[in-house]
Amino acid sequence: GIQVEQSPPDLILQEGANSTLRCNFSDSVNNLQWFHQNPWGQLINLFYIPSGTKQNGRLSATTVATERYSLLYISSSQTTDSGVYFCAVGAGGTSYGKLTFGQGTILTVHP
């Protein structure tokens, strides 16, 4: 099956700093999503981005499908950004609809 690797595994920032999270995947995908799992365990959609670039406030994401990676940018980080960021991908064929998750990046933002 498709493999998903996220880096870095852990990231510690001071409030106001910028960061880039990376997601590499092993095969062609027709679905890619970024999620934030907050400290209370809730999974929150950030982006549905199988290709291209999107921005939502301080967050933006870019997926280069031909090179099999996606990047999540967090600018001017805040303590509320803390949590785990997951990349999840889906392929076509017999994997149609299924999402495979990476291991996540644990982000801690200190005041």
Add this chain to the structure above:
Amino acid sequence: NAGVTQTPKFQVLKTGQSMTLQCAQDMNHEYMSWYRQDPGMGLRLIHYSVGAGITDQGEVPNGYNVSRSTTEDFPLRLLSAAPSQTSVYFCASRLSPGLGDQYFGPGTRLLVL
């Protein structure tokens, strides 16, 4: 819209007991799925459904059953609980298998003693 709802929020079982985790969505989504999340790991797919009456296995289906009699509901049954099934369970839904964001419920924390 309530989105994706799950009950119960927390459950303690003894080994060998059975139970059903409930999941419902009010967005008329075709695609629903169940994941489990274990410490330090991402989510792993248990079962999924592409519409009422249609279900299939995911990555870790053993010990779990599902059915989809309506578009809205997708219950997950543990037939004979084992300590290895201690986990956090998330239900998710999506408009269709190949389209749009996947939305997750708040999760059910299950402890099997």
